Amino acid sequence: MDVVWLVFLGVLLAGYFALEGFDLGVGMLLPVLGRSRERRDAMVAAIAPFVLANEVWLVAAAGALFGAFPVLEGEVLFELYPLVVGMLLAWILRDAGLWFRRRADAPAWRGLWDRVIALGSLVLSFGWGLVLYAIATGFDGSLWHPVGLLLGVLVTLAFAYHGRTFLAGRVPEFAGPGSLPMSAVLAALPVAAVLVAAVPELRDHAAPGDTLGPLTLLVLPFVPVMIGVQVWVWRTFRPGSDRIPSFF
Amino acid sequence: MDVLDLARLQFGLTAGLHFLFVVLTLGMAPVVAVLNTRWVLSGNPLYERMTRFWGQLYVINYALGIVTGLVMEFQFGLSWSGLSHYAGDVFGAPLAVETMTAFFLESTFLGLWIFGWHRLPRRAHLACIWAVTLTAYASAFWIMVANSFLQNPAGAAVEGDRLVLHDLGALLTNETLVFSFPHVVGAGLTTGAFVLMGASAYHLRRGTEEREFFVRSLRTGVWLAAVGLLVAVGFGFAQFGAVPEGKFDGGPEAAGLGFMILIGQLLLLVVLLFLLPAIRWVPRWRRLHRLLVAMTPLPFVAAILGWIAREMGRHPWMIRDRLTVADAMSPGLTSGMVTASLVGFATVLGLLAVVDYALIARVVRRGPGAVALGAPPPPEPSERPEPALNH
Numbered sequence: 001m002d003v004v005w006l007v008f009l010g011v012l013l014a015g016y017f018a019l020e021g022f023d024l025g026v027g028m029l030l031p032v033l034g035r036s037r038e039r040r041d042a043m044v045a046a047i048a049p050f051v052l053a054n055e056v057w058l059v060a061a062a063g064a065l066f067g068a069f070p071v072l073e074g075e076v077l078f079e080l081y082p083l084v085v086g087m088l089l090a091w092i093l094r095d096a097g098l099w100f101r102r103r104a105d106a107p108a109w110r111g112l113w114d115r116v117i118a119l120g121s122l123v124l125s126f127g128w129g130l131v132l133y134a135i136a137t138g139f140d141g142s143l144w145h146p147v148g149l150l151l152g153v154l155v156t157l158a159f160a161y162h163g164r165t166f167l168a169g170r171v172p173e174f175a176g177p178g179s180l181p182m183s184a185v186l187a188a189l190p191v192a193a194v195l196v197a198a199v200p201e202l203r204d205h206a207a208p209g210d211t212l213g214p215l216t217l218l219v220l221p222f223v224p225v226m227i228g229v230q231v232w233v234w235r236t237f238r239p240g241s242d243r244i245p246s247f248f
Numbered sequence: 249m250d251v252l253d254l255a256r257l258q259f260g261l262t263a264g265l266h267f268l269f270v271v272l273t274l275g276m277a278p279v280v281a282v283l284n285t286r287w288v289l290s291g292n293p294l295y296e297r298m299t300r301f302w303g304q305l306y307v308i309n310y311a312l313g314i315v316t317g318l319v320m321e322f323q324f325g326l327s328w329s330g331l332s333h334y335a336g337d338v339f340g341a342p343l344a345v346e347t348m349t350a351f352f353l354e355s356t357f358l359g360l361w362i363f364g365w366h367r368l369p370r371r372a373h374l375a376c377i378w379a380v381t382l383t384a385y386a387s388a389f390w391i392m393v394a395n396s397f398l399q400n401p402a403g404a405a406v407e408g409d410r411l412v413l414h415d416l417g418a419l420l421t422n423e424t425l426v427f428s429f430p431h432v433v434g435a436g437l438t439t440g441a442f443v444l445m446g447a448s449a450y451h452l453r454r455g456t457e458e459r460e461f462f463v464r465s466l467r468t469g470v471w472l473a474a475v476g477l478l479v480a481v482g483f484g485f486a487q488f489g490a491v492p493e494g495k496f497d498g499g500p501e502a503a504g505l506g507f508m509i510l511i512g513q514l515l516l517l518v519v520l521l522f523l524l525p526a527i528r529w530v531p532r533w534r535r536l537h538r539l540l541v542a543m544t545p546l547p548f549v550a551a552i553l554g555w556i557a558r559e560m561g562r563h564p565w566m567i568r569d570r571l572t573v574a575d576a577m578s579p580g581l582t583s584g585m586v587t588a589s590l591v592g593f594a595t596v597l598g599l600l601a602v603v604d605y606a607l608i609a610r611v612v613r614r615g616p617g618a619v620a621l622g623a624p625p626p627p628e629p630s631e632r633p634e635p636a637l638n639h
Contacts, residue, residue, distance in 0.1 A: 059347050085592060
């Protein structure tokens with residue numbers, strides 16, 4: 001039974017990196033590629049229909065961790081305390097920026113939230129590198145180890161590249177080379193590697209069968225629905241000329 | 249304040265703020281879904297405009313529900329790892345089910361609904377808002393399962409130094425769950441109803457051009473308030489059978505509980521004895537409209553007082569008779585850590601909440617004519633009238 005939950009956790013986390021990776025990438029590229037308000041609007045409008053469907057992969061991964069590996073959930077989050085706090089603040093500010101940027105007409109208002117989106121995306125991406133390093137080394141040593149910082153830079157660059165290929169395939173102004181599936185694999189590679197290395201530790205700390213049995217029974221029937229609705233999102237928001245005003 | 253007080257304050261602020269936004273989400277989601285259904289079935293553009301206007305209010309409120317919920321989910325691990333260590337095998341299960349089968353779908357369907365206007369076929373688009381409503385209620389149910397387990401650890405057995413899940417059925421039929429979940433649903437519907445009435449009364453009082461729009465909305469609000477209040481008050485009193493003796497003996501939370509009951513009964517009286525019998529004339533009485541606007545915050549106040557009574561009334565227990573709050577705190581948590589994160593979360597969430605309520609007020613003030621949600625694409629350039637000659 002614990003194998004099922006290893007797969008759930010692995011797929012949800014890798015999925016988060018592969019999907020939310022391009023949202024964060026586009027967010028941090030706002031000041032780089034979006035030098036005019038129209039360009040920034042086009043960039044945000046491109047990711048807008050996907051953000052809600054993408055960020056929930058991490059919420060569900062955290063839920064799976066809590067349900068199936070509860071002891072690790074407490075220990076891992078506590079060990080990463082300052083990183084989790086900083087990344088949560090970055091995440092909610094990024095989200096608020098997306099929801100708020102078009103809710104008033106003043107250019108300064110939208111400019112402010114665009115900067116918030118960019119900064120939030122950058123901090124969250126960089127934080128993931130530090131988190132992965134700390135987990136990979138079993139929290140042995142500083143959270144700010146130079147290798148961790150380097151990994152932060154690498155994850156940030158991978159997300160930025162992923163965001164760039166996403167834009168290239170969707171927004172005519174940003175047309176360019178690059179394959180979205182390839183950049184998705186690149187974005188998910190770091191977390192996949194750390195997860196594979198963590199399998200023995202995860203198996204040692206899985207909840208007992210008395211918990212996992214009913215839990216699996218309750219969740220498994222919904223898995224096809226979860227996959228189906230995600231596929232529906234990608235079918236609905238296919239690239240193409242689109243003049244419908246964006247809500248974000 | 250010591251580290252335990254700070255950690256409690258942090259969780260209380262986050263969860264309380266979350267509840268204030270969620271309670272309106274629970275009230276507005278079915279309203280928007282029903283309006284959307286009437287639009288699709290009748291084709292009447294009035295219902296399309298009502299769906300968009302109340303829908304925009306609903307989604308802006310939803311934004312803060314998400315961000316406060318994110319912070320809350322991770323705070324369990326940050327501040328309360330003792331809880332997952334001792335009872336994670338039981339307490340983690342409903343939260344895992346909630347995130348995977350309810351919130352995952354709710355958020356994905358909401359994205360489809362918000363961005364799917366003019367893209368999805370109308371009936372598919374309508375199905376999305378019903379899926380959002382259904383999963384929002386499923387989400388509330390699983391959260392109440394988890395919360396009720398803390399109030400009364402049914403379905404769990406002590407094995408060694410930990411709790412194990414012993415009986416899923418008992419967890420789901422917990423006596424502190426069966427009446428509290430419908431009570432929360434009633435509170436949500438009541439809150440949604442008073443927002444409908446308050447916003448409609450605001451426009452009617454100012455002599456709006458959108459008279460039919462707000463007359464209908466106001467009457468919908470009166471009916472919804474009657475249903476919501478009956479459910480909330482009925483299941484509210486029914487809960488007292490399961491309250492452990494001495495839970496509400498004095499203390500500020502007991503006073504808050506008394507005030508909540510007072511508000512609930514007052515609103516029930518006003519709605520059942522006055523607004524509902526006079527529903528034909530209510531849209532015309534301008535003096536009454538001022539009162540309805542002023543009453544809008546009352547269900548929020550009642551909801552938060554009830555929440556405080558339930559949660560603080562459990563103190564000093566995290567899990568009643570099993571685990572104290574002090575033992576549930578993460579070992580090694582320091583005042584410095586909690587203070588820094590408390591300042592961060594309280595500042596950011598507090599500011600975002602103020603901005604969000606200001607934006608909701610702005611949506612209400614600007615009325616149905618200025619709604620971004622579901623805005624149609626601009627006409628094709630060729631369809632535009634020829635521009636006048638340049639001067």
